[in-house]
Amino acid sequence: MRVLLIHSDYIEYEVKDKALKEPEPIPEEMKKGRMEEVLVAFISVEKVDEKNPEEVVARAVKEIVEVAEQVKTKNVFVYPFAHLSSELAKPSVALEVLKKVEEGLRNAGYNVGRAPFGYYKAFKLSCKGHPLAELSRTIVPEGIVEE
């Protein structure tokens, strides 16, 4: 899993078009969204994560919580983002992993939003620009060496 973390004044998105034949079914209210004072986690779920999705979810939640504590926000936005890796997990696994990351963060006491999976989306982001505002993490199942 590759994670790009951007501490932002806000993120807003709008669904434009299907990017998969069968994207995640979403209610009308999920077609647009906005969150303020937020840690945005752009996440690419990778093929290697299929070896132990539960472990990757647990480690991703831990890493994201650590950064959220450092930048002092309780708001996290999970953004499915297929552009951080050339070795992507298949969509069915990726969606499950992303939903579990969202659930794990909520269980850890965070206000969590998530962008819809399987769509092209317009988005606006306002990065705060402080030294911890732009971070990335690579998370793989134990015992695997990521290139």
Ligand SMILES: Nc1ncnc2c1ncn2[C@@H]1O[C@H](CO)[C@@H](NC(=O)[C@@H](N)CO)[C@H]1O
């Ligand atoms: N392994 C994976 N990890 C994260 N997201 C993944 C994925 N496989 C599919 N997606 C989702 O399907 C859209 C088309 O790839 C993706 N859409 C996007 O990445 C938008 N930024 C538009 O490009 C994403 O919603």
